[in-house]
Every structure is written in structure tokens, then in C-alpha cells.
Amino acid sequence: MPANSVGNRVLLTADQTLMSDYHKNIFIGFGTCAPSNFIPDKLYSWLFFPPIKSIKGIPVAAPYGLRKIEAQLLSEGFDVLTVAPTHIEKYIHNAKVLGIYTMDPFGLGPASTTLAFILKKEPFLAQCFRNLLENPCISEAKNRGMKIIVGGPGVWQFRYRPKLVEKWGIDCVIEGEAEKVVGKIVRAAINDEKLPQYHEVSIKETPGLDEIPVIEKPSINGLVEIGRGCCRGCDFCSVTLRPLRWYPYEKILQEIKVNVESEYSRHANLHAEDVMLYGSKTTIPNDNKILKLHKMAVKNCDSIGWSHCSLACIAIKPKLFARISEIILQKQPWWGAEIGIETGSPRLAKKIMRAKAHPFKPEEWPEVVRTSMGLAHDYKLIPACTLIVGVPRETEDDLLKTIELVEDLKDVRSLIVPLFFVPMGKLKDEGWFKETEMTPLHRELLIKCLRHGFRWVNEIIELSFSGKWYANIMQFFYKVFAKIAEYNIERKGITVKAGK
Ligand code: SF4
Known part of the structure; x- marks a missing residue:
């Protein structure tokens, strides 16, 4: 009734x-x-x-x-x-x-x-x-x-x-x-x-795949979920507490069609904690499933984006990543994804995100990051990367290693955003990172990330709007905003200008 x-x-x-x-x-x-x-x-x-x-x-x-x-x-x-x-x-x-x-x-x-x-x-x-x-x-x-x-x-x-x-x-x-x-x-x-x-919501109340309905009306920017949950288990993350489930192709296609047929958006932003792992129950991508998903998506819409992906998956299957990029770039000049780097310190990686690099060892994390970010640059994936600053018991050496890694990434077209630690997931009972705890090394890391951002911002703005009828006007506004931000930061005595 x-x-x-x-x-x-x-x-x-x-x-x-x-x-x-x-x-x-x-x-x-x-x-x-x-x-x-x-x-x-x-x-x-x-x-x-x-x-x-x-x-x-x-x-x-x-x-x-x-x-x-x-x-x-x-x-x-x-x-x-x-x-x-x-x-x-x-x-x-x-x-x-x-x-x-x-x-x-x-x-x-x-x-x-x-x-x-x-x-x-x-x-x-x-x-x-x-x-x-x-x-x-x-x-x-x-x-x-x-x-x-x-x-x-x-x-x-x-x-x-x-x-x-x-x-x-x-x-x-x-x-x-x-x-x-x-x-x-x-x-x-x-x-x-x-x-x-x-x-x-308890684990018992968490819906299984057939208990999750298909959206009936368009979602912003054509976002469609391809799965829920994550198998990597990072200590600072709450997603990890949920079971891993991948949607079948038909369900994903139904949602893409809801957006495309509404004429609101012919874009599909594939959403999962790690898009490269679609259909896999381990930390190794399943070539057939991920390729089939992308071929299906490209056939049914005009462009694709990823919500998130892991650097470990790109590094373990570089040829697969190149093949996926070929499929995506048939119709668009670039695509984007949010990617967690979190730290450049193997010690910290081992402590708080033991499986983030898997199947590589946590000690290999900085190398995994360098390799995958290089591939992302070559194949036109623009990552918006995050770093976690102020994790409990972080040491000066951890910070120095992260600063070093950011320097190594200077030629990678990307944004790198340092984020203050917020107690979540298994670390939810730890203290918040407070501004009084900022050390000169934290400040240096923040400035390094700003410099990296200003180095790439104009190229990213240009790529972001390329091919759109309103490109010139939007590119102009965002570039002016970036200039104003740069001017105001420099006025505070922080040098962020960096020539390529
Ligand atoms: S931070 Fe990312 S990789 Fe780690 S558990 Fe959360 S969703 Fe998974």
C-alpha cells in the first residue's frame, strides 16, 4: 500500500x-x-x-x-x-x-x-x-x-x-x-x-547489490556508481569499514542512460574508491572486466571521468592503463581522478596504510607513486592528489620524505593538496591536527604543494574547458582568479611563482 x-x-x-x-x-x-x-x-x-x-x-x-x-x-x-x-x-x-x-x-x-x-x-x-x-x-x-x-x-x-x-x-x-x-x-x-x-547503519542493514536501486533521474555531472567499498583498509578512512561490491554492467549502463537520455549530461563520471579494480576481489585489476566497462561507457556517452583510482593499480598494470587511456581518449583530450598519495614516507605508509601499495610492499610506496604519476602524465590522466598532514606520531623524517616526493613530482601535470589529519576510520579516537602543531616542515610542505599547483594551473584550466563553446570566457576567469590568489599569497612573503 x-x-x-x-x-x-x-x-x-x-x-x-x-x-x-x-x-x-x-x-x-x-x-x-x-x-x-x-x-x-x-x-x-x-x-x-x-x-x-x-x-x-x-x-x-x-x-x-x-x-x-x-x-x-x-x-x-x-x-x-x-x-x-x-x-x-x-x-x-x-x-x-x-x-x-x-x-x-x-x-x-x-x-x-x-x-x-x-x-x-x-x-x-x-x-x-x-x-x-x-x-x-x-x-x-x-x-x-x-x-x-x-x-x-x-x-x-x-x-x-x-x-x-x-x-x-x-x-x-x-x-x-x-x-x-x-x-x-x-x-x-x-x-x-x-x-x-x-x-x-549496521553491517546487517548494509544493502546488497540487488537491494540498491537504479537512479531514476539525472545525477550531477553524470556520476554513476560502479561499486562500493574498498579492500585496502587504510587506518584513517571510513570507507574501508564497508563491504566491497561491484555493480553488474547492466546496472551501470541503466544509470548512464538515465543521464544521457535526459539530455542533461552526456558525460559519465564512474564512481568507485578505485575504478581500476572494477570487478576484482583482489588488489590486482581484472583486464577483461575493466576494458569491457570502458568500452561500454564510451559507446554510450560522449566523455568519461573517474572519481578515484589507486596508484598501485596503475603501476602493476601499465599496459592495461595505456589501453584504457586509448579507449577514453578516443573522444576527449584528458580525464581526471582523485588520487590519494597521503605520504612519501615508507615508514608511515607501513604504519597507517599497509595495503595502499599492494601488491607492492608498503616500503615501495614512493616508487609506486613516482612510476604511476609519470604514467598518468603520459596518458593524460590529471590527478587531484591528496596528502595527509599531521597524522598522530608523524615524524620530521616522514615529512622530509613527503617533501622530497612532491619535489620529484614537479613535472607531473597534477594538483597536490595537503590535508590536515581528521580522526576517522580506525583512527577516529585520535586527536585532531591543530594549527598550533604546525612546524616549519609542515609549512614548507604546504608551500611546495602551492608552488606545484601554480606551476600547472594554467595548463589544467586550458585542458579542462577545451572543446567547450564557453572555453575562452571560463579560462579567462579562472586564470585571473589564479593570478589574484598568487598575488595575494606572494604579498604575504610566500614565494609560489615557479617557472616550468
Ligand atoms: S583511503 Fe582509499 S585506498 Fe585507503 S581504504 Fe580508503 S578508499 Fe581505500
Whole structure:
């Protein structure tokens, strides 16, 4: 029996920094982690997170995680509507439940913490989340009995902000993969039953492949999941606590088609913690499966991106990587992926990410990084790399080795972003890295990464927009922004200009 009836509507939304397609370039979305900076906020938000096109407040695409929850609730018969945060007033009057998706609600994620420390202000994503929750129409709806449920990868942060859960009247925070529990919780909300303030999805409640629905409406930038979980088990990561599952080709193709046929996006951003491992149960890529996946994707869309991949997989199968790049580059000049380098220290690699280099030994990690980054450069994969700074018990020697590695990568077209350690995964009970703990070596590493970024930024901007009709204007704006940032940093006495 459908739970659908007038006044029982479930509205889904996310804040402005998530309801954007970042000028069709997912990496520009990193800009949402920054606070107010060198240019006016309005101009910055237009450059880094312009509102996604919407028709009468209904966005043409929405964050993938929100689309999954929407599909799940639709399959259970709920009356669900996904709306843009800018138009929530228009639809909230008959909503019984407001579901909010979030990735970094208080700016406590590694990238936002680092940028907030440097610029000493609240990141845009935290500002926008607050603006959404403090929209007066939400408190009015709460007064007449509407319930608020929050989910998404950033909800762990609510444990650090319990007062705001109370102040904003959040009725339930769901932590983990919610497909199997969200219907039950929403039904209880509609029936005015008491909700658990926090619901942590247990392993038993984690959905199997056939319990995860196919999205019904377009996802931002054509993102489609190809699998969930990761087998590498890094200590600082929460993904590792989830079981590894790969979607069958048909399911992936169905989602690519949802995007392509909607005419919103003919791009497919393949999402997994390590795309190169598609279909594999070990740390060695399965040639047939990954090649078949890419041939299928290229045939059915105009361009491809990867969410994440590991350097170990590129290093262990360089010929396979070259073959995949040939398939991808048939239709596009480059592609991107987020890649974790984390450290240049074999000692630290052995301690906190023992399997990151697997099947190589953790001691071989710096060499694995150098080899794979070289291959990425040659085959036009542009990595946005992360480093972890301030891991508990990190030594000066660890930092020196990481600085050395960044220097070795200077000729690799990439961005390298140092992130302050945030206690998560198996290290969740450790202390946060605080700005008072910054040493001259930390500072040197930060400056090295900035120099690396400025060395490559113009070429990356050019490649990012090449072939688009609006390329010239966007390239101009981002290059001017990079120049302004460089000027302001140099004014502080930090030399970041670096000739090639
Ligand atoms: S490889 Fe990446 S996703 Fe997997 S456990 Fe390590 S940090 Fe997490």
C-alpha cells in the first residue's frame, strides 16, 4: 500500500554548494571547501558553485547520493520531490518530511579544515549548510509538525555539533548506506512516531547489490556508481569499514542512460574508491572486466571521468592503463581522478596504510607513486592528489620524505593538496591536527604543494574547458582568479611563482 497521500510529501534537498554542477567540471567543486577569500563572495560562488539549472525550482540534476535515496523512496511508494535549496519555500507547505543530503556540513572535512586554517574563516560549504537549515520556512514547517532527516557522507560531523542538531530541530541523522533503512524511518516520521536521533547503519542493514536501486533521474555531472567499498583498509578512512561490491554492467549502463537520455549530461563520471579494480576481489585489476566497462561507457556517452583510482593499480598494470587511456581518449583530450598519495614516507605508509601499495610492499610506496604519476602524465590522466598532514606520531623524517616526493613530482601535470589529519576510520579516537602543531616542515610542505599547483594551473584550466563553446570566457576567469590568489599569497612573503 503506497504511503503516498496529500500532505505526506517527502521533500529532498541539499545546500547550494552541492546543488551545483560546477560548470560541468566536478573538480571545480573542490572550491566549495574554501572560505571567503580574495574576490567578492558572489563572484566566487558563481565561479565555483553556480546554482544548477532548475525548472520551477526542480533541479535538472541532483547529487548522486540524493538520487539514490529518491529512487529508494519512490520504489517504496512515497510521494517524493527533489527541490533546489533556493526554491524550498515554494514546496515546503505540504511536506511532512524534509530529507537533507550533506557531505561536509560544518566544514570539518580534511580539505575544508585545511583551507579554514589558512584563511581563518568558515568554509562556503558550512555557510551554505547553515543558511539552508536557518531558512525561516523550515522552522515554520517544523512548528506545524514537519520532520527533518539528514543523511550523506558528512553526517559523522553531527556528533561534534550536538547543540546544532537540537537548535535546528533535526529529528534523525542516518549514518551509512541508507537504502534498507530510509523507508522505515520516513514512514515512522510520517506517522509521527518517535525517531532515533542517530541511526548508524549496521553491517546487517548494509544493502546488497540487488537491494540498491537504479537512479531514476539525472545525477550531477553524470556520476554513476560502479561499486562500493574498498579492500585496502587504510587506518584513517571510513570507507574501508564497508563491504566491497561491484555493480553488474547492466546496472551501470541503466544509470548512464538515465543521464544521457535526459539530455542533461552526456558525460559519465564512474564512481568507485578505485575504478581500476572494477570487478576484482583482489588488489590486482581484472583486464577483461575493466576494458569491457570502458568500452561500454564510451559507446554510450560522449566523455568519461573517474572519481578515484589507486596508484598501485596503475603501476602493476601499465599496459592495461595505456589501453584504457586509448579507449577514453578516443573522444576527449584528458580525464581526471582523485588520487590519494597521503605520504612519501615508507615508514608511515607501513604504519597507517599497509595495503595502499599492494601488491607492492608498503616500503615501495614512493616508487609506486613516482612510476604511476609519470604514467598518468603520459596518458593524460590529471590527478587531484591528496596528502595527509599531521597524522598522530608523524615524524620530521616522514615529512622530509613527503617533501622530497612532491619535489620529484614537479613535472607531473597534477594538483597536490595537503590535508590536515581528521580522526576517522580506525583512527577516529585520535586527536585532531591543530594549527598550533604546525612546524616549519609542515609549512614548507604546504608551500611546495602551492608552488606545484601554480606551476600547472594554467595548463589544467586550458585542458579542462577545451572543446567547450564557453572555453575562452571560463579560462579567462579562472586564470585571473589564479593570478589574484598568487598575488595575494606572494604579498604575504610566500614565494609560489615557479617557472616550468
Ligand atoms: S585506498 Fe582509499 S578508499 Fe581505500 S581504504 Fe585507503 S583511503 Fe580508503
